[in-house]
Amino acid sequence: MSGPTSPTARVSPGGAPGLELRELECFLVLAEELHFGRTGERLYVSQSRVSQLLRSLESRIGARLVDRTSRRVRLTPLGQEFRASLRPAYDALRATVDSARSAARGVEGRLTVGFQGTANDRIMRAMETFQARHPRCATEIVELPLCDPFGALHSGAVDVAVALLPVADPDLALGAVFPAQPQTLAVAAGHPLAARAALDAEELAGLPLIGPDGPAPAYWRAAQTPAATPRGRPIPAGPRVSTLQEGLTLAAAGRGGMLLCRSTTEYHGRRDVVFVPVDGVAPSRLGVVHHAARETARVRAFQAAVRDVTPVTSKAAGCGERASGAGDVT
16 A cells, blocks of 8 residues: 555546545555554555545445444445455556556666576566666565565565466466476485486375475466476375475485476585476476566566567467466576
């Protein structure tokens, strides 16, 4: 939620009594805080102003949205229903306003980019290209946990995420897709498979695979750690980890193998782990993902920078319904 510069325009669909965006914002913050004082602090207004905005909104709607006593504050059943319906519409409206402001002023402000695994050369070239084109926009880059590729997008902690595919969340949109990377198997240096020049996917049967834990979606975790070989032979589930380093450490300890793309292995070499190429498994892909309701000029400019650092080849396949045909980045 924003501070005192929030828009105060009236929304009057279909000739209904106008609603102040400030009233809607106040209600949404109060629904999160359930405390008039903390709501006022977040909005930089007094507690009495919060009460005034809420009374005005309830008057327009014609019913109470919040029950408050001297001891607690809670939403009425109507208030809960109103919040559930209002949140996506409000977020979309704010994103539209922010996008229009950015277009009018140029790309400025701050862009936060999250990455999984490794911020490789392509990601860094895209960051440099974006920064050179838009010097008035500060950029930050943060690492995303292996076990939670999309959580920071949902919370708004990052504007875009360079994450492992697939993405099938209807709230998320997929833009540029990096080229497919062959898979390798990380195993302890003393493991019998460590001496092999390459492996066939069928040889994964019987070897526990270390994989990401939740809160990553189940479909995403299954894609990173297959439960069966291409011919249907079962692959046992190994330990579940939150970070890449946890996975590599468990692999070094002989607790199982871990599938990793070749570019990741180039940045995470260690003496006690060997990376053996695996033929016959689906390659790994990274894509640039953003929240569909928070697409801004900054996000679009970064997507353009990713596509422009190298040529576009073909559309991504199997990466979720929200893929918008941005294509693969080579």
